Amino acid sequence: MSSVSVFGLCAAAAVGLGLYGLITNPQPLRKIVAFNLLGSGVFLLFGIVGRRGAAAGVGNDPVPQALVITGIVVAFSATALAIALLLRLFHAAGSTTLSSRAPTSPRSDPSGG
Amino acid sequence: MLSPALETSAGGFLLVLSIVVPVAGVLLAFALGDRYVRLVAFTVVPVGSTIAAAVLLVLPQNDGHLAYLLGAWPPPLGVALRADGSSAVMLATTAIVICVVAVFAASDFRPASGNRRAPFAFWILLLAIWAALNTIFVGGDLFTLYVALELLTFAAVPLVSLEGRAETLQAALRYLLFALLGSILYLMGTALFYGLYGTLDIVLLSHRASAEPGALIAAALMTTGLLAKTALFPLHLWLPPAHAGAPAAASAILSGLVVKGSFFILLRLWFNVRPGMSGFAAAQFLAALGAGAIVVGSIVALRQERLKLLVAYSTLAQIGYLFLMFPLAFNASGQLESGQALAGGLLQTVSHATAKAAMFLAVGSIYAGFGHDRVTGIRGAARALPLSVMTFALAGFALMGVQPGGAALAKELLLQETARTGQWWWAGVLQVGGMFTAAYVVLVLAHALSPPDQPVALVAKPPRSSGLAALALALCSLLLGLLPWEPYLPITYAAESKLFGVEALVKLLVTVFGGAALAILLSPWPHPLAFSAAGKTIMHLIAPLRRTCIGLGSLVETGDGVLRQWSTASISLLLVALLLAALMFVAN
Numbered sequence: 001m002s003s004v005s006v007f008g009l010c011a012a013a014a015v016g017l018g019l020y021g022l023i024t025n026p027q028p029l030r031k032i033v034a035f036n037l038l039g040s041g042v043f044l045l046f047g048i049v050g051r052r053g054a055a056a057g058v059g060n061d062p063v064p065q066a067l068v069i070t071g072i073v074v075a076f077s078a079t080a081l082a083i084a085l086l087l088r089l090f091h092a093a094g095s096t097t098l099s100s101r102a103p104t105s106p107r108s109d110p111s112g113g
Numbered sequence: 114m115l116s117p118a119l120e121t122s123a124g125g126f127l128l129v130l131s132i133v134v135p136v137a138g139v140l141l142a143f144a145l146g147d148r149y150v151r152l153v154a155f156t157v158v159p160v161g162s163t164i165a166a167a168v169l170l171v172l173p174q175n176d177g178h179l180a181y182l183l184g185a186w187p188p189p190l191g192v193a194l195r196a197d198g199s200s201a202v203m204l205a206t207t208a209i210v211i212c213v214v215a216v217f218a219a220s221d222f223r224p225a226s227g228n229r230r231a232p233f234a235f236w237i238l239l240l241a242i243w244a245a246l247n248t249i250f251v252g253g254d255l256f257t258l259y260v261a262l263e264l265l266t267f268a269a270v271p272l273v274s275l276e277g278r279a280e281t282l283q284a285a286l287r288y289l290l291f292a293l294l295g296s297i298l299y300l301m302g303t304a305l306f307y308g309l310y311g312t313l314d315i316v317l318l319s320h321r322a323s324a325e326p327g328a329l330i331a332a333a334l335m336t337t338g339l340l341a342k343t344a345l346f347p348l349h350l351w352l353p354p355a356h357a358g359a360p361a362a363a364s365a366i367l368s369g370l371v372v373k374g375s376f377f378i379l380l381r382l383w384f385n386v387r388p389g390m391s392g393f394a395a396a397q398f399l400a401a402l403g404a405g406a407i408v409v410g411s412i413v414a415l416r417q418e419r420l421k422l423l424v425a426y427s428t429l430a431q432i433g434y435l436f437l438m439f440p441l442a443f444n445a446s447g448q449l450e451s452g453q454a455l456a457g458g459l460l461q462t463v464s465h466a467t468a469k470a471a472m473f474l475a476v477g478s479i480y481a482g483f484g485h486d487r488v489t490g491i492r493g494a495a496r497a498l499p500l501s502v503m504t505f506a507l508a509g510f511a512l513m514g515v516q517p518g519g520a521a522l523a524k525e526l527l528l529q530e531t532a533r534t535g536q537w538w539w540a541g542v543l544q545v546g547g548m549f550t551a552a553y554v555v556l557v558l559a560h561a562l563s564p565p566d567q568p569v570a571l572v573a574k575p576p577r578s579s580g581l582a583a584l585a586l587a588l589c590s591l592l593l594g595l596l597p598w599e600p601y602l603p604i605t606y607a608a609e610s611k612l613f614g615v616e617a618l619v620k621l622l623v624t625v626f627g628g629a630a631l632a633i634l635l636s637p638w639p640h641p642l643a644f645s646a647a648g649k650t651i652m653h654l655i656a657p658l659r660r661t662c663i664g665l666g667s668l669v670e671t672g673d674g675v676l677r678q679w680s681t682a683s684i685s686l687l688l689v690a691l692l693l694a695a696l697m698f699v700a701n
Contacts, residue, residue, distance in 0.1 A: 015301070022294055023683040028286055035293050042301050049308035064307060067256055071300060074263045078293055081267055085274065085286045093279035098287055098679060 007048050014041030028089075028096050032082045039075040043068045124171035125181035128194040128251045131164045131204060135244035139237055147233035151219070154236040158215050161243060165201075165208035172201045173600040180253070188314035193253035195315075198601035199459050200250040203377060206463045207246050209589065210369050210470045211239065216582040217474050218362035231275050235363065241268035242366060249374045255303050255313040255335075255386070258378050262299065262342065266292045269371045272363040273355045284354035287679070291351045294686065295341030295375075302335030315385050324390045324701035332390065333694035335382055336399075341686055342375035345399075345436060346406035348689065349429050350682040356425040361477020364421065368428045369470030373462055376435060380455070383439065388449040392700025395693055396439040396449075402689075404542045406433025411549030412669045415556060415635045420476045420486035424469070427553055431465045431512065434546050437539055441530035456602040457526030460593070464519030467590035468511040474583035475504035479561075484572035488557060489638050493565030500580035502561045507587035509554030513624060514547045516617055519593030526604065544624070551628025556636050634662040 018038025022031050050064035090096050138157035142150045172179060179196040187193070196204070218239075222232035245268055248261035266289070274285035307313055309328055310321045322328055344352040356368050383391055410430030417423040438458030444450040478501040479494055480486040495502045511518040524543055531540040598604040633655070652659075675681055 019687075022290075023680060023687075026679075028290065031290055035290070035297070038297050039300075042297060042304060045301065045304045046307075049304055061311075064304075067303075067307070070256070070260060074260065077267060078263070078289070081270065082286065082289050082293070085270070085282060085289060088274070088277065089279065089282040089286060092277065092282055098283065098290075 004048055004051055007044060007051075011041045011044035011048065014038070014044060016041075026098070028082070028086050028098055031098075032079055032086070035082075036075065036079060039071070043071055046071070120180075120187070121182050121185065122175050122178070122180050124167075124175060125179050125194070127164055127168050127171060128179055128181045128196055129183075131161070131168065131247045131251065132194075132244055134161050134164060135240045135247065138240040139244065142233075142237050142240070150233050150236045151222070154215060154240060155219075157240055158212055162208040162212055165204040168196060168201050169205050169601075172196065172198065177600070188254065188317055189312040192257060193314065193316075194251045195253040196251050199377075199380070199455070202459060202463060202601050203250045203373070204247060206466050207243065207250070207370055210366070210466055210586065211243050213582045213586040214362050214365050214470065214474070215239065217365070217477075217579045220576045220579060221360065221362060231277075231360075234271060235275060235360075238268045238272050238363075239366065242272075242371065246370060246374050249377055253315055255306060255315065255318070255382075258381070259296070259300055259303055262375060262378060263296055265371060265374045266296065266342070269367055272367060273359045275360055275363055276358075278358075280354070281358040284351070284358045288351040288355045291348075291682070292342050294683070295338040295348075298334045298338030298341070298686075298690070300338075302331040302333075302338070305331035305334070315381060318386050319388070322387050322390065324697075326698070328387070328390065329697040329701065330694055332382065332387060333690055333697060336379065336693055337686060337690040339375045339379040339382070340402075340689060343372050343379065343432060344429065345402055345432055346409055346429065347402070347676045347685040348682060349406070349410075349432075350677040350679065352429055353422060353425045353677075356428060356473075357419065357421040361474055361480065364425075364477070365470035365473040368425065368473055369466040372428070372432060373466055376432075376462065380458070384442070384449050384451050384455060388451075389447065390697070390701065391439075391449055392697050393440065393443055393447065394696040394700050396443065398692060398696055399436050399439045400539060400542075403433035403436030406430055406436075407542065407546045407549060409669055409673055411546075411552065412635060412666050413673050414553050415632065416637055416666050416670050418487055418489070418638070420479065420488055420491070420557065421473075423488065423553060423557065424472055424476055427472075427512075427550070428465075428469055430546070430549060431469065434543075435461055435465070437542060437546075438527060438530075440536060441527060441534055441539060443534065452603055453526050454530040456598070456604050457523045457530065459602060460519050460526065460598070460604070461523040464511060464523060464590055464593055467586050467593070468508040468518075468520070471504055471508040471583050471587035471590060472512075474579070474586070475501045475508065478575040478580060478583070479505075481573050481575050482571045483569075488560055491557075491561050492563050493569040494561040496565075497569040497571055498575070498580075500577070500584060501575065502558070504580065504583045504587045505561070506554070506558055507584070507591050509550075509558070511587065511590035511593075513550040513554055513628065515591070515621060517594035518591045520547075521617075522594040522604070544620075547624045548627035548631060551624050552631035552635065555625070555629045556632040559632070560638075634659050635666050637663050637666070 014037055018034045018041055021034025022038060025031055025034060046064040046068045050061045086096055135157060138153050142153045145153060177198055181194040183192045222235045242265060245261050245265035249258060252258045252261055270285050270289045273288055274281045303313060305327050310318055312318060341348045356364050359367060407430045410426050410433060414423045414426035414430065417426060435458055438454045442449050442454035476486060479491060479498055482498045483491060512520055514521040514524045527543055528540055531537060
């Protein structure tokens with residue numbers, strides 16, 4: 001198995017795990033972490049795409065790397081914004097549930113536990 | 114059509130300016146602080162509008178497209194900004210809506226008003242949304258579009274929670290998380306496209322892309338991600354609370370403009386990147402989801418007690434309306450054609466952007482005046498707040514397709530396309546959609562126009578300038594059908610001339626009366642009509658039918674509640690992606 005396939009499978013696994021977490025975890029913080037895992041999987045995919053350029057004899061294709069860096073910046077800002085909203089929500093409501101019913105019990109803490 | 118763009122065209126720098134000016138406004142506002150933020154916004158808004166107008170003027174002189182190569186590097190090495198007729202139209206629409214919202218919000222978001230953070234945030238976010246939207250309309254490659262899409266989301270989410278109440282924060286967080294899920298799917302598709310073809314430039318991709326499995330999967334992923342951001346049924350869990358919870362000026366932007374950003378990228382993807390690959394079945398599927406949005410969104414809208422939620426659900430239904438054009442745009446050789454159907458869809462987009470923004474502004478004024486926005490509690494509004502009720506009425510007429518509104522022309526174009534392609538079932542959906550729109554407009558107007566039990570005591574009197582701004586926007590939407598569209602969109606005069614005449618009048622009457630009947634049957638609230646003697650007999654006669662309809666409506670509302678659970682919505686997202694991919698595989 002070539003290294004490209006190994007990394008490809010890793011990317012697929014990260015995407016799958018992230019997707020699963022984003023869908024099934026009720027706590028927003030865990031959803032945010034899952035989103036980051038999902039994002040990492042996609043960034044890894046971009047890395048593999050760059051390596052495929054290498055197979056064509058052009059060294060390592062630099063464009064996917066530039067795209068990944070931009071993508072990481074975007075994902076980082078998204079995470080920061082989500083965390084800021086989550087903290088504000090915790091201060092305003094005393095809980096961090098996302099269910100559409102009004103937040104009731106001030107049980108969970110902002111760490112999502 | 115987009116130009117291949119091997120060199121910067123004359124006037125291409127306007128595209129750069131359209132992005133740079135609002136961004137400069139954002140940075141300047143940060144540097145100058147909250148005392149000058151409104152001043153900065155009021156400087157940038159006229160300048161930005163002038164640029165949009167200039168693009169409109171320059172475009173026809175350049176064969177209908179503009180291009181600008183950043184750093185003079187042609188794609189695939191460099192990044193190109195491109196504008197065609199549809200970009201110019203959307204740039205102008207955005208400028209108009211932003212202008213009106215800025216005038217409307219001038220009094221609400223004064224620097225010195227109570228909460229100091231909210232005005233500062235509002236004006237900066239307004240400019241940021243403008244910059245992001247302009248980037249979407251002129252972006253020439255899929256990755257620029259991704260970054261612009263993310264900027265749009267990041268600027269839109271804080272607008273939802275401007276008031277800082279717990280439920281709006283929750284709505285904002287739900288919106289952000291679901292939008293992130295959508296954008297990561299889009300990014301995944303981008304990676305696959307780059308891996309297959311070594312470029313993300315839209316024009317180059319359209320030459321290189323073929324119906325390979327990888328490209329089909331990429332297209333399905335990107336489409337699904339964009340659908341989640343556009344809030345097409347059943348991926349709409351975030352839209353009603355987010356749009357209903359924001360302040361009026363913010364709701365107008367969110368509902369009128371922000372959802373159109375991702376929709377525009379979807380158009381680029383389907384019509385410019387891969388016109389031949391989508392397959393008829395996938396387009397039918399998209400339109401079927403749109404039809405579902407119209408029915409569910411409208412029925413749930415009729416059952417809302419709060420006006421703002423009613424308008425938010427009507428947005429959901431109208432988004433569905435936008436997707437009806439996809440199956441109608443196929444030509445004889447199975448390619449998506451940038452023809453009359455696309456023109457109709459874009460016209461519908463423009464019409465909805467202006468009308469819905471005006472509607473949200475009007476509802477905001479009613480809310481400010483009455484101190485609440487319960488549909489049943491606004492009797493006498495027509496006398497107390499004539500300007501707002503008139504704005505709501507005109508915007509409603511524009512939406513339901515009263516001549517010479519943009520929606521009427523769009524509907525006419527789409528109906529012609531259904532006849533041309535022989536897809537009669539979508540003609541039915543178009544007519545029913547108009548009827549449903551008429552239903553909730555008639556419902557609200559019936560309440561607002563009926564005389565109150567006791568004199569109406571207003572909590573606050575909304576400023577006249579705000580009311581006039583909203584009215585101007587509603588009027589603008591109602592007059593869209595009279596504008597000269599030919600230089601920008603392929604619209605023939607034959608369609609425009611059909612707007613007036615006995616046939617059009619009959620269609621309109623059918624729509625209005627059908628809407629009134631739907632409103633009476635589906636709305637669970639006591640009707641103002643029921644207080645007159647004749648009304649009582651009618652209501653008595655139709656009581657059993659009405660009970661059945663209301664029961665059906667409550668069933669639909671329950672279903673909508675289930676679909677708006679996080680887990681159901683995410684699973685629908687995956688299902689939509691799978692189905693789209695499967696349908697595309699079958700087609701190729």
